[in-house]
Amino acid sequence: MDRVSAHFEDLTEGDEITDWPPIENISRSHFVRYAGASGDFNPMHHDDTIATKVGYPSVFGHGMFTAGVLSHYLTDWVGAGNVRKYAVRFKGQLYPGRTLTIKAKVTKKYKDGDENRIDADLEVVDDQGSVLITGSATAALPSRG
Amino acid sequence: MVDKSIIGTEMGGSHMLVEQGKVREFAKAILDDNPVYLEDDPPVPPTFTMAMAHWPAPSGGQGQGLSKLGLDLMRVLHAGQEYEYLGEIKVGDKLTTRSQISDVSEKEGKRGGTMTFVTSETTFTNQRGEDVLIARTILVQTSKAAS
Numbered sequence: 001m002d003r004v005s006a007h008f009e010d011l012t013e014g015d016e017i018t019d020w021p022p023i024e025n026i027s028r029s030h031f032v033r034y035a036g037a038s039g040d041f042n043p044m045h046h047d048d049t050i051a052t053k054v055g056y057p058s059v060f061g062h063g064m065f066t067a068g069v070l071s072h073y074l075t076d077w078v079g080a081g082n083v084r085k086y087a088v089r090f091k092g093q094l095y096p097g098r099t100l101t102i103k104a105k106v107t108k109k110y111k112d113g114d115e116n117r118i119d120a121d122l123e124v125v126d127d128q129g130s131v132l133i134t135g136s137a138t139a140a141l142p143s144r145g
Numbered sequence: 146m147v148d149k150s151i152i153g154t155e156m157g158g159s160h161m162l163v164e165q166g167k168v169r170e171f172a173k174a175i176l177d178d179n180p181v182y183l184e185d186d187p188p189v190p191p192t193f194t195m196a197m198a199h200w201p202a203p204s205g206g207q208g209q210g211l212s213k214l215g216l217d218l219m220r221v222l223h224a225g226q227e228y229e230y231l232g233e234i235k236v237g238d239k240l241t242t243r244s245q246i247s248d249v250s251e252k253e254g255k256r257g258g259t260m261t262f263v264t265s266e267t268t269f270t271n272q273r274g275e276d277v278l279i280a281r282t283i284l285v286q287t288s289k290a291a292s
Contacts (some may be wrong), residue, residue, distance in 0.1 A: 023176065030176070037167075037174035039199035063223050064195050068175030071191040080181055080188045087227035089283075 004079035006029075008109070008116035008141040015106040020073055023100040026061065031096075034065040061094035064131050070124050073102045078139035084117070085138040092130040099127040107136075115140040149249045151214045156244035157263055161197040163189060163238045169198055189234045192226070194269060194280060197242070209221060214246065216263065216286055225283035232277035239272040247281065258288030 031045045040062055043050040051059045069090045074083060094100070101124070108119040122135035165185075171193050172182040181187050211218060236239065247266035254260045262285050269278040 034174045037171045038195045039197075040195070041199075049224075064192060064226065065175070067226060068171075068177075068190065068192045068195075070179035072172075072175050072179065075177070075191065076179065080179060080190070081233065083191050083228075083230055085227075085245050086191050087225065089225040090223060 004082070004142060006077050006141055007144045007145050011106050011109060013109050013116055015105055017077070017104040020102050023069065025027070026094060026096060026098050026100060028059060028096050031059060031061050031065060034062055034068070038062065038064060040064070058095055059082060063090040066094050066100070066124055067135070068132060069100065070102055070122055074122065074137055077104065078141055082135060082139045082141060084140055086135070088133050088135040091134060092132045093133055094126065101125050116143060117141070148215065151246050152249055154214065154246045156239060156246065158243040159197055161240045163234060163236050167196055168193060168236055176208045187236060191228060192241065193234070194278060209243040209260045216284070221284050221286050223282070224285040227283070229279040231279065232271070232275050234269070234277050242269050254287065260288070262272070262288045277282050
């Protein structure tokens with residue numbers, strides 16, 4: 001069974017979710033595993049020698065790694081098969097050792113045909129206060145009953 | 146400066162069989178422990194098709210295609226990604242893609258210089274001929290090398 005924590009009746013426009021558990025101590029292993037799964041072997045994400053040579057403090061994560069992590073908070077919230085749109089903008093780099101915090105805000109609640117939909121704004125920030133991703137999503141939510 | 150006339154340029158396509166092991170591997174890589182991905186007929190994670198984004202297209206691969214459009218890959222960063230889910234993608238599906246440049250725009254950067262945004266739009270079609278996903282990749286080329 002898919003796991004879904006949100007139901008249409010329980011959400012109101014303006015609701016903010018700020019209590020999702022953070023992901024602590026992001027490591028190089030996370031980036032390497034994502035490189036393998038996605039096939040994106042840009043050396044900026046696994047080779048400190050190359051990353052520092054071009055001026056970065058160290059390797060940093062794939063934007064789509066963080067976007068993938070964000071997407072699973074989204075699917076845990078609305079259901080894996082219920083996402084209709086998902087968009088992200090990359091605002092900052094994710095460095096090893098950082099902690100990720102994910103937030104969401106319901107911006108619109110409406111009917112679209114026979115679907116109960118919400119639009120939400122999404123954000124990923126690190127423990128230095130840097131915004132890594134701003135995003136948005138549209139989902140068709142299940143009803144209670 | 147990238148010429149706006151590249152809008153509409155076909156970027157080629159690719160094929161992918163959606164394999165269960167790849168779906169599990171991808172879910173694990175995005176730290177998703179949802180047990181639904183361990184079942185026999187799982188949905189795929191929202192960004193799963195990134196797993197085929199780096200496969201070379203018969204036309205020579207994404208990098209070569211971008212160079213032909215006048216983009217300097219040393220100055221190009223991934224600025225954003227967008228998905229519209231038109232239908233379900235399931236394990237066992239055979240997806241075919243076709244891509245084209247859908248937008249080009251310019252913006253003055255905060256620290257001077259012009260940033261050029263190029264959007265490439267990929268449509269994913271399943272083995273029944275149904276369009277199931279539109280993915281847009283937004284690249285930005287800075288006027289100086291990324292630092």
